[in-house]
Amino acid sequence: MLRANPLTFLGFVLVVLLVVAAVLVVLSPQLLVPYRATQETKAYTVPPTLLRWPPSLVHPFGTDETSFDLYSEVMLALPLDLAIGLFIAGSALLLGGALGLVAGFWDRPGTIGAVASAAILRTTDVFLAFPSLLLALAIVAALGFNLNALLLALVLTWWPYYVRLVRGEVLAIRHLPYVTAARAAGVGELRILGRHVVRNLLEPVVVYFTLDIGTVLVSFSTISFVFGAAIAYPRPPEWGNMLSTFQVNQPITHAWWLIAFPALAIFVTALAFSLFGDGLRDVLDPRTRRALVQSQGVSAAPPPSELAQPTGPAAESAGGSGP
Amino acid sequence: MSPEPLVETVALSKEFPLPRTVTETFHRRPARAVHAVDSVSLALQPGETLGLIGESGSGKTTFGWLLSRLHDATSGEIRFDGQEIGRLTGAALRAWRRNVQVVFQDPVGSLDPRLKVWEIVAEPIRVQEKLRGGSSPSRGEMRARVQATLPQVGLPPDCLDQYAHEFSGGGRQRISLARAFSVDPRLIVLDEPTSALDVSVQAQILNRLVDLQRARGLAYLLITHNVAAVRFAADRVAVMYLGQVVEVGDVRAVLDAPVHPYTKALIAALPRTDPSRRHARYRITGDIPTLIDPKPGCRFAPRCPFAKEPCRLADPPLRPAPGASGHLVACVRAEEVGAIPPSALLESAEAPPTGVEPAVAAPGRPGSSVS
Numbered sequence: 001m002l003r004a005n006p007l008t009f010l011g012f013v014l015v016v017l018l019v020v021a022a023v024l025v026v027l028s029p030q031l032l033v034p035y036r037a038t039q040e041t042k043a044y045t046v047p048p049t050l051l052r053w054p055p056s057l058v059h060p061f062g063t064d065e066t067s068f069d070l071y072s073e074v075m076l077a078l079p080l081d082l083a084i085g086l087f088i089a090g091s092a093l094l095l096g097g098a099l100g101l102v103a104g105f106w107d108r109p110g111t112i113g114a115v116a117s118a119a120i121l122r123t124t125d126v127f128l129a130f131p132s133l134l135l136a137l138a139i140v141a142a143l144g145f146n147l148n149a150l151l152l153a154l155v156l157t158w159w160p161y162y163v164r165l166v167r168g169e170v171l172a173i174r175h176l177p178y179v180t181a182a183r184a185a186g187v188g189e190l191r192i193l194g195r196h197v198v199r200n201l202l203e204p205v206v207v208y209f210t211l212d213i214g215t216v217l218v219s220f221s222t223i224s225f226v227f228g229a230a231i232a233y234p235r236p237p238e239w240g241n242m243l244s245t246f247q248v249n250q251p252i253t254h255a256w257w258l259i260a261f262p263a264l265a266i267f268v269t270a271l272a273f274s275l276f277g278d279g280l281r282d283v284l285d286p287r288t289r290r291a292l293v294q295s296q297g298v299s300a301a302p303p304p305s306e307l308a309q310p311t312g313p314a315a316e317s318a319g320g321s322g323p
Numbered sequence: 324m325s326p327e328p329l330v331e332t333v334a335l336s337k338e339f340p341l342p343r344t345v346t347e348t349f350h351r352r353p354a355r356a357v358h359a360v361d362s363v364s365l366a367l368q369p370g371e372t373l374g375l376i377g378e379s380g381s382g383k384t385t386f387g388w389l390l391s392r393l394h395d396a397t398s399g400e401i402r403f404d405g406q407e408i409g410r411l412t413g414a415a416l417r418a419w420r421r422n423v424q425v426v427f428q429d430p431v432g433s434l435d436p437r438l439k440v441w442e443i444v445a446e447p448i449r450v451q452e453k454l455r456g457g458s459s460p461s462r463g464e465m466r467a468r469v470q471a472t473l474p475q476v477g478l479p480p481d482c483l484d485q486y487a488h489e490f491s492g493g494g495r496q497r498i499s500l501a502r503a504f505s506v507d508p509r510l511i512v513l514d515e516p517t518s519a520l521d522v523s524v525q526a527q528i529l530n531r532l533v534d535l536q537r538a539r540g541l542a543y544l545l546i547t548h549n550v551a552a553v554r555f556a557a558d559r560v561a562v563m564y565l566g567q568v569v570e571v572g573d574v575r576a577v578l579d580a581p582v583h584p585y586t587k588a589l590i591a592a593l594p595r596t597d598p599s600r601r602h603a604r605y606r607i608t609g610d611i612p613t614l615i616d617p618k619p620g621c622r623f624a625p626r627c628p629f630a631k632e633p634c635r636l637a638d639p640p641l642r643p644a645p646g647a648s649g650h651l652v653a654c655v656r657a658e659e660v661g662a663i664p665p666s667a668l669l670e671s672a673e674a675p676p677t678g679v680e681p682a683v684a685a686p687g688r689p690g691s692s693v694s
Contacts, residue, residue: 177427178435181502184391184425185447186417186454195446199437286437286486 011275096162104170169201210277214270328366335399361566374557424503428515430495434487493524572650
């Protein structure tokens, strides 16, 4: 069914490739990473002017100024960058989503829920009032630049968006007649929340989440870029960090590959998750899912009708115009 | 009227408090409220259909929601089978809910887009079985039960695994009916069940409702704008205006010989097929006045061509209409204006009688929450 849309298919394939590659890099690096990060390449033996080798068959992404194989470096950064994206977006989703559910569903005036949701929303407002990137930079600056500080800074600035998103969806869904009908049938509030509200907001939230992974990566790289130049060797293998270092030390006119390939890695990852998110939207929604299946030749049963014979006096009565 | 009504409301009221404005807070005035339903006393007999008509914002839907305990009443009582149910809470309320089901106007929003037909219809059955302490039926059993009910509402039994969006408006409304009937309720609140459907489908749904009522002996509260639907399906009809019942009685009595000036206007405003009368309409001038803290006196007085001083002093009580049993009307001047047929008012629209113009300009429409 994913094949129905070639872009969706591309996104799906890319995400699978990225994840498989990341797992391989962690489990058996020798398969995809020809040179370890700390290992000097053969390039080191050539004269210093040739240390920055342009892409070649031996070094497909070229080498950097210390003669490290750039392809190895980019691949080594893959698991870390993917994990970072998933961790930050995932934490924000769980934290912000849970708070958003509470704030959206239990806000009847005069209840404890109303107080809780007011507290949640005002806290959210405080965080949203800061430009998020600046706030994250400030937190990192205060805590010192390391991986944990960066993760904490991004999760802290990321969750309020999920509160807003989830609360908005809950508010829209909880007044729909099918929720009221469930209540009128005696369905409990928690079950209404789980079966009718969460299931219906899952689609936009999951789509936002997958799109968000790309954004997180870019933001992480940005912060890493801002602080990265200050990092002493050996550099942690991270795409944003690479960009930052190379951009300072190696003008793009001299060694374009040093900028191009880490940037391409970020771009491809963000694009893959964007396309994947779009496709997920279609798959998650029964309306478009059925359409996708139908486009493959499986037809659903036609809708029922007992048209063409309006029976009884109501035929005129309901259609007529009064006494 | 028989002595034992299925459901009876006594002076049932619902106010929606408005948030206090800055001025009100500053002057320490109490917050104002929208009086959506204002001391309504109505009764439904078992197996009877009560039509509820009135323009938008008259509190029809709010009244339906009060009866089905989807809103909590501000004051007044609801007796179901002689039992006060206005204060039921928790599991007792949820178990009681099987008695009253609701069908909504919006055929799209009424059905969860992520659930299959059988899941939609099975949910009330499953929940109510659980509340009664019974073991939850298995998936196969539940599907079989749902499959058996689908033909009763005119759906093919093989659509169990379809989604709501695969049906037309009429098909969706049938799924809503199947869901409402699934727990064998004693009363169904039909909130504009046919307004969103085209005319031939409206007729099918109404016929289906009447058939099901005959077979099962349940009562309907039919909330609608559609006077023709009420005439076809209802036994009695209540006319609401600004949260109050102005007239109630047998369908023929109320629709053919309306007593209250508002009912007359409503009947006269219906479009006609007779071209000679097409432009001669008895119009009520002005918008429906606000429901926010209404003044005492007949709610219709500002727009009523017959309003006199006593109309503006106190709320007119609902009292027997002259010459008809079981026909109640809330009009001080019922004896004087009752005999004037709506058609007579049509002619007078050409040269309006003095006092037709509303004495008070409408201060704006109430919120959509009460429509």
